[in-house]
Amino acid sequence: MQMRATSINLSETERLASALGGALLAAYGISQRSKSGAMIAAAGGALIVRGATGFCPGYAAVGIDTRRSDTKEALAGSRGTPVETAVTIARPHDELYRFWRHIENLPTIMPHLVSVKDRGEKRSHWIAKAPGGRTVEWDAEIINDDENELIGWRTLEGSDVVSAGSVRFKPTGQGETMVVVHLQYEPPAGKVGATIAWLLGHEPSQTIREDLWRFKALMETGEVPTTEGQPRGRQSILNYD
Numbered sequence: 001m002q003m004r005a006t007s008i009n010l011s012e013t014e015r016l017a018s019a020l021g022g023a024l025l026a027a028y029g030i031s032q033r034s035k036s037g038a039m040i041a042a043a044g045g046a047l048i049v050r051g052a053t054g055f056c057p058g059y060a061a062v063g064i065d066t067r068r069s070d071t072k073e074a075l076a077g078s079r080g081t082p083v084e085t086a087v088t089i090a091r092p093h094d095e096l097y098r099f100w101r102h103i104e105n106l107p108t109i110m111p112h113l114v115s116v117k118d119r120g121e122k123r124s125h126w127i128a129k130a131p132g133g134r135t136v137e138w139d140a141e142i143i144n145d146d147e148n149e150l151i152g153w154r155t156l157e158g159s160d161v162v163s164a165g166s167v168r169f170k171p172t173g174q175g176e177t178m179v180v181v182h183l184q185y186e187p188p189a190g191k192v193g194a195t196i197a198w199l200l201g202h203e204p205s206q207t208i209r210e211d212l213w214r215f216k217a218l219m220e221t222g223e224v225p226t227t228e229g230q231p232r233g234r235q236s237i238l239n240y241d
Helices: 012-032 035-053 057-062 093-101 103-108 190-199 204-221
Strands: 081-089 113-120 123-129 135-146 150-155 162-173 176-186
Touching: 012 035, 081 204, 093 103, 093 150, 093 162, 093 176, 093 204, 103 113, 176 204
Parallel strands: none
Antiparallel strands: 081 176, 113 123, 123 135, 135 150, 150 162, 162 176
């Protein structure tokens, strides 16, 4: 009997992420040598098949096709994974805005970023670390720039990830500012990709929370603590232009 071919509804990036995530998940499950480990390994196997075929029955059932590149469409409704976190920093809101708006400063507080390059006209190129020694890259544009108050952005066509978000600077009085980051993203392997990231210790909301605490430390003390809890020393690379 000949099997009926299924149409592809996964992007190349998502297929690769599914295969890689499935392999990691399967290896982890096998290493556990337990009943739960066997279930995790089976889930990893399903992801490998998902990546190999490029077809997701769940996506097909609700009409999702991640080969599209439009950020608004990709994150519409319940498709995106939302993340929101905040921190209060004892510095004026305009100072915090200027630091963040000079986006090439961001790898200082976000160690998972390899680099951010400002390309002018509110566009930028980002490179971030990924599991297995890999990197992911994307282009983004600022779509809302309310001076000293709000910066909003979205990724552009051809990016390895699809996301949109904002950082808001809310004065709370006495020279303090609440910094609120809201992010909505489509993981490279869809919703299951967020689960894999959590299992492997890369939960996005925790990463952003840690980034904000590094931001707080830098702006309040001039130092960014390392993972060993030791300061890097006074930062001389800060730019507010």
